[in-house]
Amino acid sequence: MKTGAGLVRLSDGSLLSAADLPPWDTTRWVASRKLAVVRAVLYQLRTQEEVLETYSISGEEFCDRVNCLATNGPSGLKIT
Template sequence: MFLRKVEGVRAVRLPDGTRMTRADLPPADTRRWVASRKIAVVRGVLYGLLPLEEAMSTYGLSEEEFNAWVSAAAEHGAEGLKATALKRYRQPKGE
């Protein structure tokens, strides 16, 4: 088995006890962002699997877009990252 050399951490342990590796991240050429791929990138950055700058350059994300994913995931979980949930979860407070 061949392991490609990468800078940094190869795997992290998530709070639920599962293990996340770089193989669990979406491919770099991802164009269709479903909730499961978004949450994988968010978890990868938040738990130290890859730095934010690397995630932004690899996936072509802006800092604003990534922060929106983080806040939606923190507030509503993976359900909040679904595109069909825009009206339900992403309304301004008080409406």
């Protein structure tokens, strides 16, 4: 994954970098890992296409994660 800035500032003032993203071979998707990947796309650290390919997740699954985050906040990612 190489697209986008190397470091982005999130709306809460915290920083997100490529080092904060889970490894490409992640199999256990806890809420914090889902959140990092969704934020990477929302803040243009990575493209959606990149994360779908890198993490072998479907577009539908990614959209579900975005919707859960928008609707329920980060805790909503515990149920997807």
